[in-house]
Each structure stands twice: as C-alpha cells, then as structure tokens.
Amino acid sequence: MGRRSIRERISGEELLRLLRRSLRVDWREYVALVAYELDGNPFAVLAAIILSQNTSDKNSIRAYERLRRTIGVTPEAILRASYNDLVETIREAGLPRQKASALKALAEAVIEWGGEKYLLEAPPGELRERLMSIRGIGPKTADVFLSLVRKAPGVFAVDTHAARIARRWGLVGEKAGYDEVSRALYSYFGPDNSEEAHRLIIALGRTYCKARKPRCRECPLRSVCPSAQ
DSSP: OOSOOGGGTSOHHHHHHHHHHHOOOOGGGOHHHHHHHHTOOHHHHHHHHHHTTTSOHHHHHHHHHHHHHHTOSSHHHHHHSOHHHHHHHTGGGSOHHHHHHHHHHHHHHHHHTTSHHHHHHSOHHHHHHHHHTSTTOOHHHHHHHHHHTSOOTTOOOOOHHHHHHHHHTTSSOTTOOHHHHHHHHHHHHOTTSHHHHHHHHHHHHHHTSOSSSOOGGGOTTTTTOGGGO
C-alpha cells in the first residue's frame, strides 16, 4: 500500500469516539435519514436511497420531499403514477429517467414479494441479492438499507466518501473494489458501529477529507491519518 495503515496508529473504537466528538451529524442532511424519520416505512427509505445515487443529498432531499408530497412513497403510489409524472417529480435528483425506472421496478418487485413486510423480515443475504437483481439498485443502495433499517450484521455501506477515505487511511489499496473496501471498514470499526461509522465518514468527507484539496491541517484526524503526515 506504500504507507502505514491507520489501524497501526489508532483502533476503530478510538477513532469512532474522536469522530463523534469532532463532527456534527444532522439527520436532516441525509436523504435516507429524512425518509426514515419522516415516513419510517422501508419502501420510502429505499426510494430515498435510489434518489441519492450520483447526486448530492441536498438535491435528493428536495426530490424526495416533492415525491412524497405529490405522488407518495409507497409501492402502490409509485405504480399508480405515470412514468412521465414520476420523471418530472424527481428530476431535481438527476438521472430522472433511470431513477424513475428503478423506482417502478422496485415497487413492482416489493408487491410481488408480498409487500413491505418482506423488506423487514427477509433474511438479509436473500434480500440483498433480490434488491441487487433490480436494474438501478447496486450494492451501496442495498447495504445502506440493510444497515440503517435492518441493522444487518456484516454490512458496511460504501459511497464515494467511504471509498476515498479507506484508501487514504491505508486500509485498502488504491484499486480496491466495493466489496474489499466494505470488508475493511467493517473489520476496522466492528460489528456494532457500521451504520454510525458510515454517517460519520460521510461527514468527514464532506467537511475535511474532500476529493480535491483535502483540509488535512484542520482535520481532527491529522495526528493519526497516514495521508496527513
């Protein structure tokens, strides 16, 4: 990897405590948490995660709020809406046609599986496989849901922030793929901290560990991060 790993300098539990003290996580800034807090139903959370793909949480939150206000965020409401109306409603989230198709396919699948109860009760591995069989749903979407709603063991969702930071921490190599990054972060933080660590890593990436011009001198991890030395 070319440099030392952060795990040689600080344990995952100690790092998590440092992140908690240093960063603010407001549920209103994360679209999955907005859906979880405002609606609570599992389909709504999955819909919100789909809207968040390849865009900012600000854009996806605006699109989600418009969706719940004008169409609704249940499988039945999504299927009743016309494709074109759905596209226009979620346009602010970006890639509206792709995401509308994914929402339609998800709604149809959930009803076919027996309703939202299945999303809450199916074995996590089986559910992950079924969700990922839907075009437009990848491992990150499935893992965010499994971690946030199901509290499933062995799951660490990886977005662009988590992948970048895991590499900068030396937990994985530069060419590591999704599954390798997910396993490394899960191993580092432990089975009880995945969902919280995921949100704190996003906050760290947004505030300090940016893709371009990271603010290493101001970062609360500057004394332990291999990339800040």
